[in-house]
Amino acid sequence: MTGKGAQKRPTSNEKTFEIAVFDGDGIGPEIMRPTLDILGEVAGSSGTFGFEFQSLPAGAGHYRDHGIALPQSSLDAAREADAILLSAMGLPDIRYPDGTEIAPQIELRFALELFAGVRPVYLRPGQGSPLRIADKGGVDFVIIRESTEGLFASHGKGEVIRDEEARETMVITRGVSEKLFDFTFALARQRKESGKGPGRVHCVDKANVFQAFAFFRKIFLERAELNPDIEAQCAYVDAAALWMVQRPQMFDVIVTENMFGDILSDLGAGIMGSLGLAPSADIGSEHAVFQPCHGTAPDIAGRNIANPLAMILSAAMMLDWLGREHGLEEMVTAADALNEAVTTVLSSGECLTPDLGGSATTGEVAEAVLAAYRNGSPA
Ligand SMILES: NC(=O)c1ccc[n+]([C@@H]2O[C@H](COP(=O)([O-])OP(=O)(O)OC[C@H]3O[C@@H](n4cnc5c(N)ncnc54)[C@H](O)[C@@H]3O)[C@@H](O)[C@H]2O)c1
Ligand SMILES: CC(C)[C@H](C(=O)O)[C@@H](O)C(=O)O
Ligand SMILES: [Mg+2]
Numbered sequence: 001m002t003g004k005g006a007q008k009r010p011t012s013n014e015k016t017f018e019i020a021v022f023d024g025d026g027i028g029p030e031i032m033r034p035t036l037d038i039l040g041e042v043a044g045s046s047g048t049f050g051f052e053f054q055s056l057p058a059g060a061g062h063y064r065d066h067g068i069a070l071p072q073s074s075l076d077a078a079r080e081a082d083a084i085l086l087s088a089m090g091l092p093d094i095r096y097p098d099g100t101e102i103a104p105q106i107e108l109r110f111a112l113e114l115f116a117g118v119r120p121v122y123l124r125p126g127q128g129s130p131l132r133i134a135d136k137g138g139v140d141f142v143i144i145r146e147s148t149e150g151l152f153a154s155h156g157k158g159e160v161i162r163d164e165e166a167r168e169t170m171v172i173t174r175g176v177s178e179k180l181f182d183f184t185f186a187l188a189r190q191r192k193e194s195g196k197g198p199g200r201v202h203c204v205d206k207a208n209v210f211q212a213f214a215f216f217r218k219i220f221l222e223r224a225e226l227n228p229d230i231e232a233q234c235a236y237v238d239a240a241a242l243w244m245v246q247r248p249q250m251f252d253v254i255v256t257e258n259m260f261g262d263i264l265s266d267l268g269a270g271i272m273g274s275l276g277l278a279p280s281a282d283i284g285s286e287h288a289v290f291q292p293c294h295g296t297a298p299d300i301a302g303r304n305i306a307n308p309l310a311m312i313l314s315a316a317m318m319l320d321w322l323g324r325e326h327g328l329e330e331m332v333t334a335a336d337a338l339n340e341a342v343t344t345v346l347s348s349g350e351c352l353t354p355d356l357g358g359s360a361t362t363g364e365v366a367e368a369v370l371a372a373y374r375n376g377s378p379a
Contacts, residue, residue, distance in 0.1 A: 145261020
């Protein structure tokens, strides 16, 4: 896979995956660079899989310089790739004429039908958290954020009427909701089978007020009947936000609408102590994008102090997804080992970026992860 601006980093292994890479804006390139180095080493030490990375232009900077946020050639190349890695895009001062920010990641989610935004919330042993609960153990749940409709469906289509009134439309469709809930129950089952969770799904909505959410909940309950081995619960979003802070251990898998998922996943990152620890995967039937939950952090960009762990953990999610999709157990094991390496670094508390109270640089944290990976490497 080549193209204008392509940067290839081939490794000579049996199965080579083509990865589309969006460096993005702000801290994006700073956290992407060491992540690709880590992936290169993980692949190199495996001997059974490798990566070809293709860097693709898109983002707010690209819009400022070229008048387009996501070139068709980038979208086409992303579509062809085995997986897509994205750091973060958008800058507060660079906007479309309608006043909204440049957000090609939304275009990618729509174009590639990435309906399931998987956003884990996991407190590692020894890891700090602002929560004042006596026992912080057992905070390990996943938010599934529907990512192609809900309140985001009117992205670019909202209207302001005579400077007096603004309107956006929320869309919930049966087709996407059924796929979303089936994906969610399957994930809860996978977690149950691997001992990570009790096999429980909470549908988080606002069905007490909005017809669209009553419909969302109705479809959830229909699909729950087809998955009787998984406990199905419903919660209103305001109470769910409270419980995420007061007793987060009650959650295993949360499934929710796009906007609620956007907000709750940042709350989840807050529980973990930093947005710099929150990875994500936007998954569809044929494509997947792996990116941190956080943005381009313009306030710290260019200083080499951004926390690279959310990006590295997103790369681990990519390894896990590719491994499962292609039946390559070694990739799944490598994903676990990379996760474990991050746990080692966080638990020791010796090499942390300033968002976690430390003074390490982006590069130093990535190096520490690599060292921990080498020590506990599955190879
Ligand atoms: N997925 C994405 O690409 C994405 C997500 C959210 C926001 N954005 C865009 O990013 C820009 C900035 O948005 P924002 O400031 O509201 O949110 P943000 O996530 O960029 O930053 C919020 C706060 O978290 C900190 N932070 C974020 N990531 C960090 C990291 N890896 N290490 C250390 N600290 C980190 C920032 O310094 C800031 O204080 C906006 O243009 C927004 O639209 C993009
Ligand atoms: C930047 C923005 C468009 C994006 C979203 O709202 O989806 C971000 O907040 C996220 O969580 O991925
Ligand atoms: Mg967000």
